[in-house]
Amino acid sequence: xxxxxxxxxxxxxxxxxxxxxxxxxxxxxxxxxxxxxxxxxxxxxxxxxxxxxxxxxxxxxxxxxxxxxxxxxxxxxxxxxxxxxxxxxxxxxxxxxxxxxxxxxxxxxxxxxxxxxxxxxxxxxxxxxxxxxxxxxxxxxxxxxxxxxxxxxxxxxxxxxxxxxxxxxxxxxxxxxxxxxxxxxxxxxxxxxxxxxxxxxxxxxxxxxxxxxxxxxxxxxxxxxxxxxxxxxxxxxxxx
Ligand code: ADP
Ligand code: MG
Numbered sequence: 001x002x003x004x005x006x007x008x009x010x011x012x013x014x015x016x017x018x019x020x021x022x023x024x025x026x027x028x029x030x031x032x033x034x035x036x037x038x039x040x041x042x043x044x045x046x047x048x049x050x051x052x053x054x055x056x057x058x059x060x061x062x063x064x065x066x067x068x069x070x071x072x073x074x075x076x077x078x079x080x081x082x083x084x085x086x087x088x089x090x091x092x093x094x095x096x097x098x099x100x101x102x103x104x105x106x107x108x109x110x111x112x113x114x115x116x117x118x119x120x121x122x123x124x125x126x127x128x129x130x131x132x133x134x135x136x137x138x139x140x141x142x143x144x145x146x147x148x149x150x151x152x153x154x155x156x157x158x159x160x161x162x163x164x165x166x167x168x169x170x171x172x173x174x175x176x177x178x179x180x181x182x183x184x185x186x187x188x189x190x191x192x193x194x195x196x197x198x199x200x201x202x203x204x205x206x207x208x209x210x211x212x213x214x215x216x217x218x219x220x221x222x223x224x225x226x227x228x229x230x231x232x233x234x235x236x237x238x239x240x
Pocket of ligand 2: 041162
């Protein structure tokens with residue numbers, strides 16, 4: 001599980017996480033929503049140790065992410081992260097993009113890495129694109145490839161940061177379907193999203209961030225049926 005304990009995080013004098021407390025259980029799907037600049041992305045980059053924190057602690061399966069003794073490379077292998085902006089290697093085929101990390105980071109043999117990659121690409125509906133170059137894929141296909149690439153490392157946790165926000169509206173559904181499939185499969189996921197139907201229907205709980213504070217967290221049906229915090233109410237009424 002992921003335990004976030006009174007985490008404070010600043011960029012210079014700007015405090016962007018102001019004492020976050022949150023536990024995500026194994027198998028849970030959490031959606032994180034909130035306005036721009038509320039600290040959602042920063043939280044994700046702190047969880048996998050891309051960003052240091054100022055105080056508090058983040059534990060992943062009991063390992064303190066920011067402890068000096070923690071092997072971050074090892075820890076990151078179990079935390080997949082997919083961003084809004086997709087960054088594929090344009091000169092590598094889809095298959096080679098997906099096998100790269102298992103081969104380089106895990107030292108996996110070519111044959112085994114390709115077997116896993118093909119399986120993950122089939123899972124996300126890209127079984128017929130393995131020999132194509134990323135530039136030939138649609139935005140939705142590129143994001144599904146990014147998900148397959150993360151999954152090829154056999155992560156135990158997946159962090160998604162607005163993975164549909166840069167997509168044309170007609171491509172959003174196919175990526176959300178992939179996330180839903182993962183959720184149904186039991187993956188532990190934290191999804192920063194603007195897709196309220198996804199947050200309501202797929203996640204177990206929804207957290208609302210406002211100015212560096214987690215203003216509200218509740219089971220998803222309750223969160224949307226009866227939001228308690230005035231800022232949550234305001235946010236939801238503005239996007240409906
Ligand atoms: P969100 O994802 O909710 O839109 P972010 O976590 O990206 O918010 O950003 C929170 C705040 O931290 C914003 O004010 C943003 O400008 C600032 N910030 C984010 N990353 C950096 C950085 N690397 N250096 C300085 N300020 C940053
Ligand atoms: Mg963000």
